[in-house]
Amino acid sequence: MEPSKEISSYSAQDNLGYCLSRAALILQPAVDSALIDIGLTRLSWTVLACIRFEGIEAPSQIAKFVGMERTTASRLISRLEKDGFVTRTPSHADGRGHSVQPTALGIEACNTAPDLIQAAMRPFLRDLSDNNVDQLIDLLKRIGTGTVADWGAALPKNK
DSSP, X not given: OOOOOOOOOXXXXXXXXXXXXXXXXXXXXXXXXXXXXXXXXXXXXXHHHHHHHHOOOSHHHHHHHHTOOHHHHHHHHHXXXXXXXXXXXXXXXXXXXXXXXXXXXXXXXXXXXHHHHHHHHGGGXXXXXXXXXXXXXXXXXXXXXXXXXXXXXHSOOOO
16 A cells, blocks of 8 residues: 655645535525425425436335435335325336326426425525536536446445
8 A cells, every 4th residue: 555645735615525515515404495385305305306207106216316225215205195295006017016106286396396496596506607507517417427327336325
């Protein structure tokens, strides 16, 4: 093992990991607050949007797509079902599994939530042009491309 070089200075504020974490810590509560009036949280919205807009109906595929443990996704789906946003039916493809679809309430929430989220984030993005935001989204989507085939592999395992 080679000896590590001595670092004479370091700025967390210039570190990608720090900046991503800080941005998430700022934006996540704003999104949660924006969604509370329609009965959703940021995580339940992520699952509902996956079902509605991505057309993913199998709980295991929903978990994989949104990057969370299957048990977490299952709990969120159960809560969405209890609150009337989704319904579960036996899967046509696999009799053992279930298919999840949005209800009328879920579709209504999907029509409302994006504007609420955008309005909640606007104050934090005021120094960025629309083009800057589009570029940032494009760049963030590239992180891990071709390196992590499965979100689950990138997530810490519960101990």
